Amino acid sequence: MARDFLKRLGVPGSVGRGIARLVRMVARTSEPVFEPADLTQRLFAAHPGILTFWHGQFMLVSLLNPHGATVKAMVARHGDAELIGQALEHVGVELIRGAGSGGRRKDRGGAHALRASMRALADGATVAMTADVPPGPARRAGEGVIMLARLSGRPIMPVAVATSRFLALDTWSRMTINLPYSKIAAVGGEHIIVPRDADAATIEALRQKLETSLNEATRRAYELVGSDYTKATPAGALPASAPPAEPGFRFKAYRQATRLIEPVLPLWLASRARKGKEVAIRRNERYGLASTARPEGRLVWLHAASVGETNAALPLIAELTAREPDLSFLLTTGTVTSAQLAAQRLGPRAIHQFAPLDTRRFTRRFLDHWRPDLVVFTESEIWPNQIIEIAARNIPIAIVNARMSPRSFARWRRSRGLARPLFSRFNVVLTQNERLTRWFTQLGARCVRTSGNLKIDSPPPPIDPLALERLKQAIGARPMLLAASTHPGEDEQVIAAHKQLAGRHAGFLTIIVPRHPDRGGDITALVRQAGLTAGQRAAGQLPDAATDIYVADTIGELGTFYALASIAFIGGSLVPHGGQNPIEAVRHGAAVITGPHTRNFEDQVAALAARNGLMVVNDAASLAAATSKLLTDPDAIARIDGGARAAIDGMTGALARTADAVIELLPRMNELRRAS
Structure with a gap:
């Protein structure tokens, strides 16, 4: 709304004209150096091509076109790109509106921009675009420019322009404002041709080549003007060898x-x-x-x-x-x-x-x-x-x-x-x-x-075989629901769901395993206040025929209870806590029910949901309904279990990758001996 208001006032146009004037002033008051010396001629010889640079480092790219070739720049439709677009138009650059999504679900017009860029190249215009896409990571080349080069057959021309005097803004890409009375350096990298039949491995290799070329060109440009390139580099894109930021x-x-x-x-x-x-x-x-x-x-x-x-x-x-x-x-x-x-x-x-x-x-x-x-x-x-x-x-x-x-x-x-x-x-x-x-x-x-996620590869919580057998003997064939890792505010909902289920399924038993066992006494009191009979494991009790709700308030027994139950509600999800790990229940063969609040495990929940490997509920009534459905349809439990296990198979590997990275950091024994 605020952006639309500013647009009606003409603010983007005014700012854009100001940026264009600044670009012209920098060009008038500064002496450029090109590397290679015939850089602009090489760019013109490759015209029409794909002129590529890092986001935030493009203010003076228009200086690379002394021959007056037609250039169209890809500019996003939204946000600060409106100001950039206005500035580019004032220095004679036509616009292609749209940009890649940068890993976000929001449609930013990337498909439209790709088609428009293809037409522009076919019509004889060079297309200028950033290699990295908001919101980042900065200085990581995306596949968009590679795909445009593959489809069009035109070369990618990596370039960087730097000035000795500049302001680097605190944005994701370290947006750089070049200042007048500077030294200017423009550096070009080797042109990159992407074969039309390039496979995935070739595309990735060329993407990395472009990334390396742009980083080298950017470092070299700042070196030529005598400036510290790290001051214009996003913190996350600095090399590991760069000194860390000083505490402020x-x-x-x-x-x-x-x-x-x-x-x-x-x-x-x-x-x-x-x-x-x-x-x-x-x-x-x-x-x-x-x-x-x-x-x-x-x-x-x-x-x-x-x-x-x-x-x-x-x-x-x-x-x-x-x-x-x-x-x-x-x-x-x-x-x-x-x-x-x-x-x-x-x-x-x-x-x-x-x-x-x-x-x-x-x-x-x-x-x-x-x-x-x-x-x-x-x-x-x-x-x-x-x-x-x-x-x-x-x-x-x-x-x-x-x-x-x-x-x-x-x-x-x-x-x-x-x-x-x-x-x-x-x-x-x-x-x-x-x-x-x-x-x-x-x-x-x-x-x-x-x-x-390491928790995907973690072994399931351990089972105590003796404790499991005793529980099975005490419970017998009673239908049951396990409410695992519950948090304050959920126990009341589980108790309400139990009352509904007990009316539908004779002998129904609910087992509550609180996330923090020290709440066991409070939960037992809640059960009794609801007019139900409670058993408490920390008091040495086992559930008997009269037990309505069994509170398992002990440490290290969650795996035993997952192995006991065929249906498990995962706590922390009916209240805005963010959920708990559903994978542990799946690995023990329990059908998983969860509430809507699962941000701490959103990837796992999304993967399970995509395979119909869990059920999502919103309150006590829907928890009771989901449990009742599973109790009356054993095939549904089997389907959920199968879908969940298939989902898990596609998410493994984190443990090996993590161990690899950690071992890379470990000093070797011979290094320790030398240090001593």
Whole structure:
């Protein structure tokens, strides 16, 4: 609405005229140098061709056309491209409206632009276009320009233009405004011809060749004018060798704030201990004081916030142990339940400690003792003091299974002065999907790869055969629903659904496994307030014929209950928590029901839904209806199970990719000996 209003006022046209005047002024007041010296002649000799450059580096490209050849530029229909389009028109460049989607679902007119570009080339006009597409990743060549060259048979002409004086805006592509009274350098790369019969491998090779050519041309152009090209390069596109962003005011303020609150942290931990959220006798670990010695040899520190992240870290530890048997591991977590899970499942070469609180003093104390050779954070763990201190010691840092909510991404974008110094210090970021790869790149991470979700490759939660047999004997043939990993606000809905199901199916039993077992007493009270009979596992009870709802409030038994039930509702999804991992239930053969709130596992849920491998409900009534349908149609359970397993088969591989990347960062034993 605001953009339309500005358009009616003629603002884009006015700004566009201003940009065009600036371009002419830069050209009048600056002396250009070309590399090769006959660059403009070479471009004219290849006319009509596809003139290609990086987004944000195109302000002076019109200077490359002294021969007056017809040029049409591909410009997006929306947003800031309106201003760019107006400026180009004022310097005599015709427009082709539309652009690639950049991985987004929104139609930005890419198909129309491709057809218009084909016509323009056929009519004898050179087409100018950026190789990278909003919203990024910046400086990554897309396939659009390659496909246009293949279909048209015309050459791709990579170019870069730089000035000694410029302003680089804080945009995804580091939009650069060239200033007058500068040195100008224009550099061209080798022209690229794409065969009409090019296969996928050839197209990818040529895409990478174009990317390399544009990066080399851009670096060379800034070198010729004596400017630092990194200042005009998006943070996520900088090479790993580039120095990380320097911490600024926001980080210094954070560091000072964490120093000031240190005196009250013992009171805070004591309060948490009284609530069962800390282990009192291990409280010193939160201050960075180790409770055990460091093992000899190479040590990898993995940090996992809670149970979900721990479940992702455990198979990675097992995989790394299998590949590098001499490695030792330090696993830190922040919750009591994750510590209990680690105690049950860690192997002999792994140690668990509670994570130090993120103050400079606690972090330094922790690092002084443990001296890790590699640090691996999981999912969304970003602790500023820890990251800065680890990097200051030249210890490689990775984040694996990386994810981030839209809300968190928006907050980090608003705090780029804090984000870039942190994310630029990661040696590698392995994300769960392509969208997250773009996000982490925009926040300043250098080496970002899409590896998939570790939880897909994780083994299913373990089963206790003896406990399973006892439960089967206690329950018998009763129809049942398992409500797994429930969160506050869901238990009431599960109880309401149980009441409906008990009226339809004689002897119906519901088993609730809360995400946090310390809620077991509260859930048991809710069941009794609803006029139902409850059994509580933490009290040593088994369900009997009189039990309506059984509350399984223990640690490490979820796998046993998945193996027990043929139907599982996955919690955290009827309330806006973001869902829990549905794959664990699938691997144990349970038909999955989920609510609508699944953002934390959206890729998995989408893949399962595409294969009809789950059912989605919105409330207690629809949960009861879905469960009743499955109970009365065993074939439906088989169909869901088959679809879910087929979906999982298409999502595996993250564990191997993650282990490969982590091992790349590990120092070899001979390197450690030389360093010592």
